[in-house]
Amino acid sequence: MRHGIRRIGVCSILAAGTLALAPTADAVTPTTATISFDCGLYGSGAATLTATQNGTSATINLSTSAITAPIAVGANSVKSTLTLTNKGAGTVTFTGSSNPAIPAGSPVSTGPLSGTVASGDSLEGKSLKVVVMGITVTCNATSAQTPGPFVF
Structure with a gap:
């Protein structure tokens, strides 16, 4: 019986050590933000x-x-490019062509849009370009992101 208990104890210690050494995902804060866009003839919101x-x-x-x-x-079927300013200077671009099915009259949803970031990047929405069925819509940010820029 003691041999079995010792084996369980050693396995538990090894498993705990493995969990402690597992890589962690980096965190972005905030994870959700809102911003307003003006898309010219196509609307704003x-x-x-x-x-x-x-x-x-x-x-x-x-x-x-x-x-x-x-x-x-x-x-x-929606191709999107989201451009964000990095600390007020320079830009970082997120792109993708992934979206759920969008019923007629519904708001456009797109993503995930992929991009590359560096530690310390502080990104805030600048513009959005969406191409749907060959029609290009360009939107410009008209407000600051709330609660603030994404910090990576």
């Missing part, structure tokens, strides 16, 4: 940005009432 980070890779999902789909849009 708020957008919700949700960011995640894993090392130097980051993704942002975006949903905005600034652009609505005039007709039903199929999944993975």
